[in-house]
Amino acid sequence: xxxxxxxxxxxxxxxxxxxxxxxxxxxxxxxxxxxxxxxxxxxxxxxxxxxxxxxxxxxxxxxxxxxxxxxxxxxxxxxxxxxxxxxxxxxxxxxxxxxxxxxxxxxxxxxxxxxxxxxxxxxxxxxxxxxxxxxxxxxxxxxxxxxxxxxxxxxxxxxxxxxxxxxxxxxxxxxxxxxxxxxxxxxxxxxxxxxxxxxxxxxxxxxxxxxxxxxxxxxxxxxxxxxxxxxxxxxxxxxxxxxxxxxxxxxxxxxxxxxxxxxxxxxxxxxxxxxxxxxxxxxxxxxxxxxx
Amino acid sequence: xxxxxxxxxxxxxxxxxxxxxxxxxxxxxxxxxxxxxxxxxxxxxxxxxxxxxxxxxxxxxxxxxxxxxxxxxxxxxxxxxxxxxxxxxxxxxxxxxxxxxxxxxxxxxxxxxxxxxxxxxxxxxxxxxxxxxxxxxxxxxxxxxxxxxxxxxxxxxxxxxxxxxxxxxxxxxxxxxxxxxxxxxxxxxxxxxxxxxxxxxxxxxxxxxxxxxxxxxxxxxxxxxxxxxxxxxxxxxxxxxxxxxxxxxxxxxxxxxxxxxxxxxxxxxxxxxxxxxxxxxxxxxxxxxxxxxxxxxxxxxxxxxxxxxxxxxxxxxxxxxxxxxxxxxxxxxxxxxxxxxxxxxx
Numbered sequence: 001x002x003x004x005x006x007x008x009x010x011x012x013x014x015x016x017x018x019x020x021x022x023x024x025x026x027x028x029x030x031x032x033x034x035x036x037x038x039x040x041x042x043x044x045x046x047x048x049x050x051x052x053x054x055x056x057x058x059x060x061x062x063x064x065x066x067x068x069x070x071x072x073x074x075x076x077x078x079x080x081x082x083x084x085x086x087x088x089x090x091x092x093x094x095x096x097x098x099x100x101x102x103x104x105x106x107x108x109x110x111x112x113x114x115x116x117x118x119x120x121x122x123x124x125x126x127x128x129x130x131x132x133x134x135x136x137x138x139x140x141x142x143x144x145x146x147x148x149x150x151x152x153x154x155x156x157x158x159x160x161x162x163x164x165x166x167x168x169x170x171x172x173x174x175x176x177x178x179x180x181x182x183x184x185x186x187x188x189x190x191x192x193x194x195x196x197x198x199x200x201x202x203x204x205x206x207x208x209x210x211x212x213x214x215x216x217x218x219x220x221x222x223x224x225x226x227x228x229x230x231x232x233x234x235x236x237x238x239x240x241x242x243x244x245x246x247x248x249x250x251x252x253x254x255x256x257x258x259x260x261x262x263x264x265x266x267x268x269x270x271x272x273x274x275x276x277x278x279x280x281x282x283x284x285x286x287x288x289x290x291x292x
Numbered sequence: 293x294x295x296x297x298x299x300x301x302x303x304x305x306x307x308x309x310x311x312x313x314x315x316x317x318x319x320x321x322x323x324x325x326x327x328x329x330x331x332x333x334x335x336x337x338x339x340x341x342x343x344x345x346x347x348x349x350x351x352x353x354x355x356x357x358x359x360x361x362x363x364x365x366x367x368x369x370x371x372x373x374x375x376x377x378x379x380x381x382x383x384x385x386x387x388x389x390x391x392x393x394x395x396x397x398x399x400x401x402x403x404x405x406x407x408x409x410x411x412x413x414x415x416x417x418x419x420x421x422x423x424x425x426x427x428x429x430x431x432x433x434x435x436x437x438x439x440x441x442x443x444x445x446x447x448x449x450x451x452x453x454x455x456x457x458x459x460x461x462x463x464x465x466x467x468x469x470x471x472x473x474x475x476x477x478x479x480x481x482x483x484x485x486x487x488x489x490x491x492x493x494x495x496x497x498x499x500x501x502x503x504x505x506x507x508x509x510x511x512x513x514x515x516x517x518x519x520x521x522x523x524x525x526x527x528x529x530x531x532x533x534x535x536x537x538x539x540x541x542x543x544x545x546x547x548x549x550x551x552x553x554x555x556x557x558x559x560x561x562x563x564x565x566x567x568x569x570x571x572x573x574x575x576x577x578x579x580x581x582x583x584x585x586x587x588x589x590x591x592x593x594x595x596x597x598x599x600x601x602x603x604x605x606x607x608x609x610x611x612x613x614x615x616x617x618x619x620x621x622x623x624x625x626x627x628x629x630x631x632x633x634x635x636x637x638x
Contacts (some may be wrong), residue, residue, distance in 0.1 A: 141571025149593040
């Protein structure tokens, strides 16, 4: 080819409009799967065709009209179990997201604002910062295993344990952001205007420092569902007969090598679909320029 | 001579800090065990014990005396490599961990090695041929970062490659039952197999390792690839890269220059992932009946074996600290701007 190719399909760069009807319409559409998951978590245990904790048929029946997802090796209905498990898995994960994010923002703000101060306050903030690094240095699975051994596996203890394991990510995100916002002119302006340090943090630093943590909530959700399932898989999650996806997969896994895939496969599919749907839901709130 | 030491300060300082960090971790583990709600002695023995038995268990737990004497006793034994005895089996925790942990570490290390090589190769491919079909597939795959649990992949593999196609051996141990087992030398099973030099044993072990290693590789490569890719993209646009290209430097020089700047973030991530890989390996060992650290740890957790867990916590911490040390040193070697006391901003 000779000469210079002249691009013919050059378009004027479009100025993105905020909240344009087309985009926000799509936003709400993205949110529906996540809402469906939430609805399932709330009504799940009431709409199961069989009691998820009782033996209802012969063990290891393949999927059929009576038992849509078959029965497991104890004769429990897999479909009922999977549906009922949504409540435990999703609600625990939501609890973890809430506590890890709220706690992460509070601690991140405290560390970020005081880190470079002198005196005991700054010293304490730096100590906190180091301890956060320490928690993060311990592999989360092992931390979870050992914490469960110490504090037992109930819904509440699992929420707290997982929130403690996952909050360092939020703390670090907020801290990094605070360190940047702290130097902005409007913060100095507010300080000169006589705003108290506490109010300044709340009014000016907080709103400008939490965006990354907000976006990270979907990752926290996914990771906590996964960790919860892995703990259940190892047999140290919620004790049976509480329906839980991870322990269902674990009990079904031994049958997979002999071709009985349904007790393990259906909870797995639900597990991964839930994570994907919720991630999609969170992406509705993400701006284009925030994607990394 | 002082000039020599000053030049070595960047890695020496990091190495010297290690024992202190370990000491800190050991103290944290000590207090963590004492944070357990309720009386640990009663948790171990149950409620029906005679006072002598109670004191005996208390002594075995290292819970007699004031907290300060306890701490010093515990640290003193730790320095000698004594992690105490398991409350349940009475065996030395250190010996138990030494015979089991290497197998788990080996599985994690193999997966990390395989995925590092793959991720590096694919990222070079993406750099040169971004519209290639493999590159596009790899980029799409990297979007799933962190959302594929390794046991899900492993179960799907077992179903397809063992139950349906029967290409790979059953998930029932590291070797086909009945076949000769290698002599235990290093406690690293694959290394022991290599040491025998018997191709049948090595082949059998490799075949058994394919599924768990592939599952771990799939679950971590996405994270590494996504990070490395974004870093390479950023560094490609930097003036340093353009300068090299415009001065007619060879392609190898350009790649080296880009990756020296782009890799540190990924190396850090790989180090952080190694700990998680150990956790994932623990899960997969159960699934493939490998019998490494996994079963031991789960048993310790289920039977509230405090000394075993305390010991494992310290060993795991030591392992992560060594990994972090390696990560820091590798990064400082790759990119000298990261060494302490260097003014330039990376």
